Amino acid sequence: MSAFIPPFCPWKGCGEHRLPSSARPYQACVPWGSYPTKAFGLVPRFRCTSCGRTFSVQSFSLDYYAKRVVDYQDVSRRLSSCESLRAIGRNLGLSSSGSGRGGRS
Numbered sequence: 001m002s003a004f005i006p007p008f009c010p011w012k013g014c015g016e017h018r019l020p021s022s023a024r025p026y027q028a029c030v031p032w033g034s035y036p037t038k039a040f041g042l043v044p045r046f047r048c049t050s051c052g053r054t055f056s057v058q059s060f061s062l063d064y065y066a067k068r069v070v071d072y073q074d075v076s077r078r079l080s081s082c083e084s085l086r087a088i089g090r091n092l093g094l095s096s097s098g099s100g101r102g103g104r105s
């Protein structure tokens with residue numbers, strides 16, 4: 001995760017909040033420390049030099065909402081084989097409500 005380069009600023013009001021472009025790549029950010037998490041280990045932070053706001057790798061990650069690392073190819077395969085959302089959640093230990101406990105949604 002340390003080689004991650006943010007593709008754009010995630011803050012809506014910023015001038016650098018735009019679609020990633022190879023002609024004009026987003027370079028207005030600097031590393032801004034990191035913080036430890038139980039689910040993902042050390043998470044690097046960045047600071048946008050255009051708007052001055054900070055964000056982390058998690059701002060771009062789907063795993064943030066699942067609160068764990070999920071194999072989305074496995075989820076896609078299970079969905080393709082008509083496995084229900086509840087069954088997928090039960091088998092992978094995930095919750096469709098996002099609580100991460102697999103409880104009621």
Ligand SMILES: [Zn+2]
Nearest residue numbers: 009014048051
């Ligand atoms: Zn910004």
